Amino acid sequence: QSPAPTAGAAPAGQQDPTARNPAPVHPELKGVFQDFGSEPGLTALMDEFMAVMLEDPRMRPFFENTDQPRIKRQLVEQFCAILGGGCAYSGRDMKSSHAGLGIDRADFNALVEDLQVAMDRKGVPFRSQNKLLAILAPMHREVITR
């Protein structure tokens, strides 16, 4: 018998109690962080994602002259936080970090395609891919500027 959950807290067993800065996880996301292979899986996924983008002529111009290791670290942290892995995102907000980049809808869609390729290659289950994409989709409002 489990104790009554505190308002806003995640039900018992939903996240790793040893995780840093544990935050409540939406029930919809149960198991999704694990499906990504937790933090090591996210780190490997971002290596793959960046490699796919650098081979994609639509994305390469955006990323070739950036600090790729730093962006990958920020993405691991952000996705870990989004997926309830207990990380705290320490990077800049989406509006200011993308403000000067001149991103349009086609650019946004191309990045999502490359992320899907990377997730497929890493064997992330389709339903978990879609849970992440559903959270990222509304961010187009902050990222697209033209």
Ligand code: HEM
């Ligand atoms: C939901 C969609 C997106 C998410 C969640 C996302 C997330 C991030 C994060 C966390 C960072 C690091 C922020 C920081 O500097 O602290 C970043 C940087 C960056 N993003 Fe995105 N991004 C998205 C879409 C895009 C798109 C569509 C493009 C281009 C087509 C893009 C290009 C870049 C570039 C070039 C940087 C590095 C900027 C710099 O070095 O100053 N992002 N993004």
